[in-house]
Amino acid sequence: VSTAAGYNRVMLKISGEALMGTQGFGLHPPTVRRIAQEVKSVHDLGVEICMVIGGGNIFRGLSGSAQGMERTTADYMGMLATVMNALGMQSALEDEGVFTRVISAIRMDEVAEPYIRRRAVRHLEKKRVCIFAAGTGNPYFTTDTAATLRANEMNCEAIFMGKNGVDGVYDMDPKTNPEAKRYDSISYDDVLAKRLKVMDASAIALARDNSLPLIVFSLDEPGGFRGVLAGEGTYTKVH
Numbered sequence: 001v002s003t004a005a006g007y008n009r010v011m012l013k014i015s016g017e018a019l020m021g022t023q024g025f026g027l028h029p030p031t032v033r034r035i036a037q038e039v040k041s042v043h044d045l046g047v048e049i050c051m052v053i054g055g056g057n058i059f060r061g062l063s064g065s066a067q068g069m070e071r072t073t074a075d076y077m078g079m080l081a082t083v084m085n086a087l088g089m090q091s092a093l094e095d096e097g098v099f100t101r102v103i104s105a106i107r108m109d110e111v112a113e114p115y116i117r118r119r120a121v122r123h124l125e126k127k128r129v130c131i132f133a134a135g136t137g138n139p140y141f142t143t144d145t146a147a148t149l150r151a152n153e154m155n156c157e158a159i160f161m162g163k164n165g166v167d168g169v170y171d172m173d174p175k176t177n178p179e180a181k182r183y184d185s186i187s188y189d190d191v192l193a194k195r196l197k198v199m200d201a202s203a204i205a206l207a208r209d210n211s212l213p214l215i216v217f218s219l220d221e222p223g224g225f226r227g228v229l230a231g232e233g234t235y236t237k238v239h
């Protein structure tokens with residue numbers, strides 16, 4: 001048992017936008033470095049870490065198809081964007097001295113390892129951070145589903161979803177409603193029934209059906225990831 005809250009292996013999901021800082025697009029190296037340091041501080045506790053990073057800072061399939069691009073092609077472009085983010089994060093983590101493997105759902109052997117479940121588990125046992133890239137490898141999915149799928153396959157104890165500008169799940173959008181209240185804890189069924197924007201419905205169903213808890217927290221506070229792992233700070237637990 002590695003942390004106060006008893007986590008040994010976790011999935012960290014961040015959106016691609018978490019890497020862009022104030023730039024509005026792409027990767028902002030100081031921001032990527034800061035997140036890598038957050039990951040390192042948890043890795044230093046001996047926790048085994050899986051990561052999934054979105055691609056929205058570079059390309060989203062839905063926006064491509066809204067502009068007339070064929071949806072499947074646009075989704076593959078989105079998946080490729082997640083590979084670029086994963087490589088950027090790998091580089092930052094290794095600069096911090098954390099051995100990291102990028103594992104792609106789409107084969108590109110010169111760039112990243114292919115996904116082989118037992119091999120990924122072995123990396124985790126050897127305390128290498130595993131970044132799962134290219135989503136699920138399938139169009140019409142999101143990286144939230146990829147994070148939930150891989151978290152189940154890797155037997156993670158929870159998904160930690162690091163957010164920018166919000167520290168959990170609220171009953172209304174806290175950016176526009178000052179009255180909005182944060183849930184300390186809420187069930188997946190209530191998230192679906194109330195149509196709260198936490199993850200897409202297929203990711204929620206996959207987490208719920210496998211009793212995989214989701215912890216939504218803010219990435220903005222330095223030390224936030226390590227704190228929330230120890231049960232400190234504010235967050236919402238979805239279960």
Ligand code: UDP
Nearest residue numbers: 016054055056061075078135136141142143
């Ligand atoms: N994507 C996909 N299949 C997957 C995961 C992602 O087709 O399994 C594509 C999809 O087009 C998506 C894009 O990759 O818009 C980037 O992922 P996402 O939107 O989840 O990134 P985030 O919003 O977390 O940055």
